[in-house]
Amino acid sequence: MEAIRYENSEIDERIIRAVTEIGYEEMTPIQQSAIPALLEGRDIIGQAQTGTGKTAAFGIPLVQMIDPEDERVQAIVLCPTRELAIQAADELRRYAKYLPGVKVLPVYGGQDIEKQIRSLRGKVSIVVGTPGRVMDHMRRHTLKLEGIRMVVLDEADEMLNMGFVEDIETILAGVPENHQTALFSATMPDEILRITGRYQKDAQMIQIERKELTIPLVKQYYYEVQRQNKEEVVCRLLDYYNPKRSLIFCNTKHMADVLCENLKGRGYFADALHGDLSQMMRDKVMNSFRNGTTEILIATDVAARGLDVDDVEAVFNFDIPQDVEYYVHRIGRTGRAGRKGRSFTLVVGREIYRIRDIERICNTQIKPRMVPSVADITQAKASQIFDQVMEVISNNDLSSLQKKVEDKIEEENITAMELCAGFLKLHLGDDMEEIPAENYIEEMRKKRAERKGGRSGRRDDRRGDDDRREGKGRRRRQTDEDVLDMMREHRPGKRKSDKAFDKKSDKKSDKKFEKKGSDRKRSDKSEKKSKGLFGKERTFKKNDIDKKTGKAKKWK
Numbered sequence: 151m152e153a154i155r156y157e158n159s160e161i162d163e164r165i166i167r168a169v170t171e172i173g174y175e176e177m178t179p180i181q182q183s184a185i186p187a188l189l190e191g192r193d194i195i196g197q198a199q200t201g202t203g204k205t206a207a208f209g210i211p212l213v214q215m216i217d218p219e220d221e222r223v224q225a226i227v228l229c230p231t232r233e234l235a236i237q238a239a240d241e242l243r244r245y246a247k248y249l250p251g252v253k254v255l256p257v258y259g260g261q262d263i264e265k266q267i268r269s270l271r272g273k274v275s276i277v278v279g280t281p282g283r284v285m286d287h288m289r290r291h292t293l294k295l296e297g298i299r300m301v302v303l304d305e306a307d308e309m310l311n312m313g314f315v316e317d318i319e320t321i322l323a324g325v326p327e328n329h330q331t332a333l334f335s336a337t338m339p340d341e342i343l344r345i346t347g348r349y350q351k352d353a354q355m356i357q358i359e360r361k362e363l364t365i366p367l368v369k370q371y372y373y374e375v376q377r378q379n380k381e382e383v384v385c386r387l388l389d390y391y392n393p394k395r396s397l398i399f400c401n402t403k404h405m406a407d408v409l410c411e412n413l414k415g416r417g418y419f420a421d422a423l424h425g426d427l428s429q430m431m432r433d434k435v436m437n438s439f440r441n442g443t444t445e446i447l448i449a450t451d452v453a454a455r456g457l458d459v460d461d462v463e464a465v466f467n468f469d470i471p472q473d474v475e476y477y478v479h480r481i482g483r484t485g486r487a488g489r490k491g492r493s494f495t496l497v498v499g500r501e502i503y504r505i506r507d508i509e510r511i512c513n514t515q516i517k518p519r520m521v522p523s524v525a526d527i528t529q530a531k532a533s534q535i536f537d538q539v540m541e542v543i544s545n546n547d548l549s550s551l552q553k554k555v556e557d558k559i560e561e562e563n564i565t566a567m568e569l570c571a572g573f574l575k576l577h578l579g580d581d582m583e584e585i586p587a588e589n590y591i592e593e594m595r596k597k598r599a600e601r602k603g604g605r606s607g608r609r610d611d612r613r614g615d616d617d618r619r620e621g622k623g624r625r626r627r628q629t630d631e632d633v634l635d636m637m638r639e640h641r642p643g644k645r646k647s648d649k650a651f652d653k654k655s656d657k658k659s660d661k662k663f664e665k666k667g668s669d670r671k672r673s674d675k676s677e678k679k680s681k682g683l684f685g686k687e688r689t690f691k692k693n694d695i696d697k698k699t700g701k702a703k704k705w706k
């Protein structure tokens with residue numbers, strides 16, 4: 151479908167000016183469909199893949215419908231996490247930059263309530279909040295709902311799930327009857343679609359047609375590993391792919407903390423984000439991640455949904471997520487707004503079946519990969535250094551330095567090649583020297599021959615077709631176990647951290663985000679639901695929904 155430019159739409163030109171300044175040139179498909187429907191006053195369910203601009207799809211009509219003369223709160227956006235409430239409020243403010251009188255206030259737990267109360271006494275047009283804190287203000291009568299004309303549930307399937315649904319119902323019960331309700335998410339399981347009718351009137355369903363539930367721009371890989379080697383594998387992948395920014399998801403707060411400490415100990419710029427941290431700490435961590443001071447954010451599912459941070463090039467599932475929706479949202483933190491990304495999922499033993507579930511339900515492919523060897527990493531690091539050097543050569547006049555190099559070569563009676571190799575070693579650091587590449591290859595060969603009676607390449611099919619090393623004949627036939635056995639022999643000092651990983655994972659959970667219930671049960675259900683997740687873009691009324699199946703009976 152041909153994209154409509156913002157200039158031709160019904161959007162207020164002051165909002166167009168604001169979003170053009172942000173860099174939006176044309177509407178994304180969900181914006182194309184959802185904005186006119188919301189401006190018409192309809193209730194909608196908007197489903198589109200992660201990172202495709204759902205915030206502006208509801209945010210633009212929302213700021214446009216605000217009456218600047220009305221002093222009351224006129225709209226409320228509910229988000230599942232504090233970070234998301236802050237982010238969505240910032241976005242709405244950006245769209246409303248040239249709309250005087252449109253005031254947006256984020257309200258969330260952990261922030262000084264007195265301060266929020268003082269802000270609510272002033273003029274606030276749109277409240278963006280987490281359900282708990284919004285209810286708190288309702289009880290205290292510091293948030294009055296009688297002026298509300300629109301309610302948005304961002305991450306609607308999460309908000310209407312077990313952890314939040316009662317809070318949402320309490321809030322909606324206090325909102326005037328004739329309000330408009332918009333539900334948005336990248337995932338909309340059937341069991342949730344079945345109940346949305348309770349909260350909406352004649353809802354228009356806007357689903358953006360896609361073959362897969364995940365973003366094709368994200369290349370998805372998995373690695374079969376032993377539990378005690380997970381940390382080593384993550385480090386190797388970080389070193390090999392050298393992502394600008396990465397997010398590593400763990401299933402428990404404890405694991406996130408342990409991994410964070412260990413990665414910091416190995417010299418990575420890492421921080422942990424989870425529900426046990428103070429709000430001040432959470433804000434600090436998010437800010438450092440956004441401004442690039444922290445390159446690696448290790449988080450629980452509290453960071454899985456909605457967060458939009460530039461240049462997250464890789465997402466790691468250190469622990470495989472406990473349901474398919476969370477896989478979709480987690481890996482959706484990369485590959486946003488048309489950019490590319492990679493996701494790496496570590497799989498231990500029988501967890502491989504979960505990969506198969508995810509592939510089937512999301513209609514996607516997660517490719518098996520081998521853990522890069524130390525030699526691969528050395529090679530990758532050398533390439534990175536060479537790339538930087540080539541940039542320096544093309545952007546600078548090096549003639550005066552060249553003279554110094556010539557003098558040194560003559561003085562020491564060495565070749566230019568030797569000098570360059572010396573510089574390279576200096577930059578690669580000692581770490582990479584632990585297993586000299588030649589010995590490594592030789593030892594590997596012997597080991598493989600011993601173990602498999604000369605058979606090799608058992609997992610040759612694991613060679614992906616698009617690895618950046620591939621095609622250059624560098625990748626050898628190894629198994630993860632081979633590589634890791636070798637590492638154990640050559641890096642005895644690095645093993646102490648493994649102990650922490652052997653401990654059984656933390657039983658305590660991040661209230662809403664360390665999962666509930668059995669994922670096996672869920673995945674059976676989700677299989678059915680997946681068929682209906684991404685059909686054609688379609689429109690139907692509430693009455694058109696089959697009460698039993700929750701699916702549309704007829705399409706317009």
Ligand SMILES: Nc1ncnc2c1ncn2[C@@H]1O[C@H](COP(=O)(O)OP(=O)(O)OP(=O)(O)O)[C@@H](O)[C@H]1O
Nearest residue numbers: 174176177178200201202203204205336456458487
């Ligand atoms: N029309 C547009 N043109 C260019 N970039 C856009 C456009 N609309 C949104 N973006 C950018 O795309 C990125 C993703 O947007 P957004 O966070 O709204 O995605 P989302 O669909 O809500 O994803 P998720 O499901 O993960 O919450 C943001 O950085 C946003 O600024």
Ligand SMILES: [Mg+2]
Nearest residue numbers: 204205304456
């Ligand atoms: Mg979003």
